[in-house]
Amino acid sequence: MRSFSYERATSPGAAAAAAAGTANAKFIAGGTNLLDLMKLEIETPAHLIDVNGLALDRIEETAEGGLRIGALVRNTDLAADARVRRDYGVLSRALLAGASGQLRNKATTAGNLLQRTRCPYFYDTNLPCNKRKPGSGCAAIGGFSRQHAVVGASEACIATHPSDMAVAMRALDAVIETVRPDGGTRSIPIADLHRLPGDNPEIETVLQPGELITAVALPKPVGGTQAYRKVRDRASYAFALVSVAAIVQPDGTGRVALGGVAHKPWRIEAAEAELPRGVKAVAARLFADAKSTRDNAYKLPLAERTLAAVLREART
Amino acid sequence: MRFEHPATFNPIDQLKVIGHPTNRIEGPLKTTGTAPYAYERHDVVANQAYGYVVGSAIGKGRIGSIDLEAAKAAPGVLAIVTADNAGKLGKGERNAAPLLGGPEIAHYHQAVAVVVAGTFEQARAAAQLIRIDYAKGDGKFDLAAERDNASTPDPKIGGPADTAVGDFAAVFAAAPVQLDATYTTPDQCHAMMEPHASTAAWDGDKLTVWTSNQMIAWGAEDMAKTLGIPKENVRLVSPYIGGGFGGKLFLRADVLLAALGARAAGRPVKVALQRPLMFNNTTHRPATIQRIRIGAERDGRITAIGHESWSGNLSEGEPDMAVSQTRLLYAGANRMTATRLAALDLPEGNAMRAPGEASGMMALEIAIDELADRLGIDPVALRITNDTQVDPEHPERHFSQRQLVQCLSDGAARFGWDRRNPKPGQLRDGRWLLGMGVAAAFRNNLLTKSAARVRLDQLGTVTVETDMTDIGTGSYTIIAQTAAEMMGVPLEKVAVRLGDSDFPVSCGSGGQWGGNNSTAGVYAACTKLRETIAQKLGFNSEQAVFADGTVSSGNRSVPLAHAAGDGDLVAEDAIEYGDLAKTYQQSTFGAHFVEVGVDADTAEIRVRRMLAVCAAGRILNPKAARSQVIGAMTMGVGAALMEDLVVDKRHGLFVNHDLAGYEVPVHADIPHQDMVFLDETDPISSPMKAKGVAELGICGVAAAVANAVHNATGVRVREYPITLDKLLDTLEID
Numbered sequence A: 001m002r003s004f005s006y007e008r009a010t011s012p013g014a015a016a017a018a019a020a021g022t023a024n025a026k027f028i029a030g031g032t033n034l035l036d037l038m039k040l041e042i043e044t045p046a047h048l049i050d051v052n053g054l055a056l057d058r059i060e061e062t063a064e065g066g067l068r069i070g071a072l073v074r075n076t077d078l079a080a081d082a083r084v085r086r087d088y089g090v091l092s093r094a095l096l097a098g099a100s101g102q103l104r105n106k107a108t109t110a111g112n113l114l115q116r117t118r119c120p121y122f123y124d125t126n127l128p129c130n131k132r133k134p135g136s137g138c139a140a141i142g143g144f145s146r147q148h149a150v151v152g153a154s155e156a157c158i159a160t161h162p163s164d165m166a167v168a169m170r171a172l173d174a175v176i177e178t179v180r181p182d183g184g185t186r187s188i189p190i191a192d193l194h195r196l197p198g199d200n201p202e203i204e205t206v207l208q209p210g211e212l213i214t215a216v217a218l219p220k221p222v223g224g225t226q227a228y229r230k231v232r233d234r235a236s237y238a239f240a241l242v243s244v245a246a247i248v249q250p251d252g253t254g255r256v257a258l259g260g261v262a263h264k265p266w267r268i269e270a271a272e273a274e275l276p277r278g279v280k281a282v283a284a285r286l287f288a289d290a291k292s293t294r295d296n297a298y299k300l301p302l303a304e305r306t307l308a309a310v311l312r313e314a315r316t
Numbered sequence B: 001m002r003f004e005h006p007a008t009f010n011p012i013d014q015l016k017v018i019g020h021p022t023n024r025i026e027g028p029l030k031t032t033g034t035a036p037y038a039y040e041r042h043d044v045v046a047n048q049a050y051g052y053v054v055g056s057a058i059g060k061g062r063i064g065s066i067d068l069e070a071a072k073a074a075p076g077v078l079a080i081v082t083a084d085n086a087g088k089l090g091k092g093e094r095n096a097a098p099l100l101g102g103p104e105i106a107h108y109h110q111a112v113a114v115v116v117a118g119t120f121e122q123a124r125a126a127a128q129l130i131r132i133d134y135a136k137g138d139g140k141f142d143l144a145a146e147r148d149n150a151s152t153p154d155p156k157i158g159g160p161a162d163t164a165v166g167d168f169a170a171v172f173a174a175a176p177v178q179l180d181a182t183y184t185t186p187d188q189c190h191a192m193m194e195p196h197a198s199t200a201a202w203d204g205d206k207l208t209v210w211t212s213n214q215m216i217a218w219g220a221e222d223m224a225k226t227l228g229i230p231k232e233n234v235r236l237v238s239p240y241i242g243g244g245f246g247g248k249l250f251l252r253a254d255v256l257l258a259a260l261g262a263r264a265a266g267r268p269v270k271v272a273l274q275r276p277l278m279f280n281n282t283t284h285r286p287a288t289i290q291r292i293r294i295g296a297e298r299d300g301r302i303t304a305i306g307h308e309s310w311s312g313n314l315s316e317g318e319p320d321m322a323v324s325q326t327r328l329l330y331a332g333a334n335r336m337t338a339t340r341l342a343a344l345d346l347p348e349g350n351a352m353r354a355p356g357e358a359s360g361m362m363a364l365e366i367a368i369d370e371l372a373d374r375l376g377i378d379p380v381a382l383r384i385t386n387d388t389q390v391d392p393e394h395p396e397r398h399f400s401q402r403q404l405v406q407c408l409s410d411g412a413a414r415f416g417w418d419r420r421n422p423k424p425g426q427l428r429d430g431r432w433l434l435g436m437g438v439a440a441a442f443r444n445n446l447l448t449k450s451a452a453r454v455r456l457d458q459l460g461t462v463t464v465e466t467d468m469t470d471i472g473t474g475s476y477t478i479i480a481q482t483a484a485e486m487m488g489v490p491l492e493k494v495a496v497r498l499g500d501s502d503f504p505v506s507c508g509s510g511g512q513w514g515g516n517n518s519t520a521g522v523y524a525a526c527t528k529l530r531e532t533i534a535q536k537l538g539f540n541s542e543q544a545v546f547a548d549g550t551v552s553s554g555n556r557s558v559p560l561a562h563a564a565g566d567g568d569l570v571a572e573d574a575i576e577y578g579d580l581a582k583t584y585q586q587s588t589f590g591a592h593f594v595e596v597g598v599d600a601d602t603a604e605i606r607v608r609r610m611l612a613v614c615a616a617g618r619i620l621n622p623k624a625a626r627s628q629v630i631g632a633m634t635m636g637v638g639a640a641l642m643e644d645l646v647v648d649k650r651h652g653l654f655v656n657h658d659l660a661g662y663e664v665p666v667h668a669d670i671p672h673q674d675m676v677f678l679d680e681t682d683p684i685s686s687p688m689k690a691k692g693v694a695e696l697g698i699c700g701v702a703a704a705v706a707n708a709v710h711n712a713t714g715v716r717v718r719e720y721p722i723t724l725d726k727l728l729d730t731l732e733i734d
């Protein structure tokens, strides 16, 4: 870990301005991801801006009948919120499927969205990794890639985004609210927040330097049966091999988003239009451009089967 | 004390203290966080500095140059030790590769430097400033690719490489029912909670290391050899160990680097291997490829059994003896085993809980299940049919005790085995396909010399000192129970001091030999102390009765403490063994029963119920022994379903080198577990009549899981771990 300077931010705007005004600065929230990466010198910020003191830890109802989740709301609190449990069950379930109780007590909403990949080569600074060291190559391609992406990947990077929460939020059409260093705010649909790796896997979101997430807004409840199914090698405390967030309406229409298959939560609205034609058609659309490795080819049938199971259960 | 004849009635047989499910005597220290572990020995020496280990970035090759300038100039740095400035170093008897590498690199994350600084953070930051140029060499990292180049080793233990009885080839070829299948087991990591850790301090030319090590005498000896100093100048202290599973049997880099760092810095230094180093810097259970052939009559009797195994290691490493149990477990007149060793440049493969037995039983006990399938015979019945009460290679050698059949029958009844449908894929609970599996458990009982010293003081306290270790197993407690039983005092009157090379050399903890041998050593020392006491108090030592804190004979009774009225009485002795282990085969047995559910959609496998029935001699402390077995069953579930050190064959390392990537079972994976010990005392084993249990518990578990998965799905997976991707293709979608 490199030495760094540290400050406590006093307001969201000041935090963003400080981040933009200081070279190589980063926000720190729960620290459950950032600190691990700093210890291994995968992240080497020179300055940390602690956002924990900002009053962004509330869940409020919006004028539109939805919920605004503060960026600092802890995963545990979000999962337990009565309104979330009642109206956004998929989100509560996804959160509880992630990490461990202790980690969820620290992990924040914004930190969870921005957590970095769990590709093992990303974690070993001796090995090539374009995401960690642009231009060094991708050791996962041709290496151990059982966890890796089967769709939307590139020649430069085949990593997945590890968040469960984000997958549920994608199904809920959440909107990310930010404040920028100049004090301006903007709203980013979650579909646009995370990027595909392309030639620059080191750039993971559309957030600009210094841009602070202040909240995540959920549109008004859409009802339906909401499910989150996470498939993994052990029963708890493991990242998803494949996960499925689904919201199924009584008329058979619905939404599905998948985790563990791509560099971002994977949802294609056009695929949902195929729901009446059955799972095969949906999967065909979701994975039209799939490209797997020998190690992760199983994810394609697994995703389809998991989707089938979730839809079947949601309809009964 | 030499143990040459079967034990007769002795004070242990009173079972006033021995045989009771006593809580751990050191338990309160552990639950209150006050048991001092190696990295926390702030109490022992002042002014400790911190070492941070740098591991090699390549799997094979040479260091071209090392640039230490920036690191040396970093804040707080006191010293940096590399092979260049460490002075001449030897290599421990039990290390396959030097613990401090360079310029030659033997394996990935081999230590190449230790940075010593005033704080841990300073050491870590400086370590990351070291720049090393490597010349990458060509290494061999692929066991399957090297299989055909494997040579015939001369194994130090568990050998020979080839065994043969009768005419295996001909009888197998002619057998009416045959099985010929190949199984693979992956490299596995001990993944214990406490990493290797040491605090080292020099006093002149004398070195003391507070460390975490299972085998104190081996460690001290190899430390002296590595440093080239007399053994008397090395003291190792290891009273508490946060798990080892064989990973801490040997001197490892933490001890050496703490000592070298302390010498260079002129201050005591502590070093803990960072978690990411634990997987490639230390030892692991090597992967195997195993071919098993069994020929049987239609009634199930095995006529030919052959087991061949390939594993890989560094050139000075040993093979995994996966075939060893096949030599003894089942009857059959025609037999062969073969062990082959491929040269690999991966980190050193070495002992992990039930080395050889665990990997061998993973394969053999699937093979038996497959044979049962082919024969249309129940797998419990098939095992019973092929039971043997003698060593099949040397029929004149009997097992001292062998209750395998009882374990199987008793377990089958308790588990409800009769509810198993022999036809796979028939039972369902909602989305879960259910199946049951069985496997035999089998591990030998090993005898090793073990010494102890006992002291009686004027308060009547009995203090035991031995370099025996407690790796979480309960050694403190069973040793205290032994001394209490022998001296006729309550448990509270016994103090136990372990894990110090100043104490008499014990068997140490490994190979499930610790419990029986270390207590037998204490038995020997106590026997001597009883004689001294009797003499001192004027009793005939043959007739003196030691009970309730007194010594009595006839109607004369004297408090034990009086014997030490004018000074402590001390006795030291060791248990040493005669030929009984040659005359008899000593082993422990068990049966594992497992029920699994396999998700019909996703092929996720979850264990639902587990039962082990074990027969392992006298159980000195049923609570401690049970904990050992259920812990081993848990580890077996890991081996069956998830544990896999994945080799990157291009870069030559285990890639998933942290606890997020190397999965072991969590609580949610382990359902209802039960275990039962059958009544057994084995007078052939030692005066304690006890045997090992801690490794028995893992042997066969993974195969029982695999067999249950087969019963649930009809899919036979022969490559561990059994992960969902290996089932998915063959599971029909609803």
Ligand SMILES: Cc1cc2nc3c(=O)[nH]c(=O)nc-3n(C[C@H](O)[C@H](O)[C@H](O)COP(=O)(O)OP(=O)(O)OC[C@H]3O[C@@H](n4cnc5c(N)ncnc54)[C@H](O)[C@@H]3O)c2cc1C
Pocket: A026, A027, A028, A029, A030, A031, A032, A033, A034, A035, A051, A071, A097, A098, A099, A100, A103, A106, A107, A108, A109, A110, A111, A112, A113, A114, A115, A162, A163, A164, A165, A211, A212, A213, A214, A237, A238, A239, A240, B660
């Ligand atoms: C062992 C382990 C297992 C885990 N398992 C799972 C799992 O199964 N599923 C899962 O989904 N997750 C899992 N996680 C990840 C966990 O959810 C994340 O570590 C956590 O959500 C990160 O939140 P944090 O507040 O601690 O983020 P931090 O570590 O503080 O920050 C993460 C990143 O977000 C940035 N950041 C934080 N707040 C803001 C903000 N307001 N605006 C802009 N940028 C910000 C930081 O600069 C940093 O780059 C696991 C983590 C661990 C350590």
Ligand code: SF4
Pocket: A117, A119, A120, A121, A122, A128, A129, A130, A131, A132, A137, A138, A139, A140, A141, A156, A157, A158, A159, A201
């Ligand atoms: S997949 Fe991405 S994160 Fe992993 S090694 Fe390749 S570039 Fe790095």
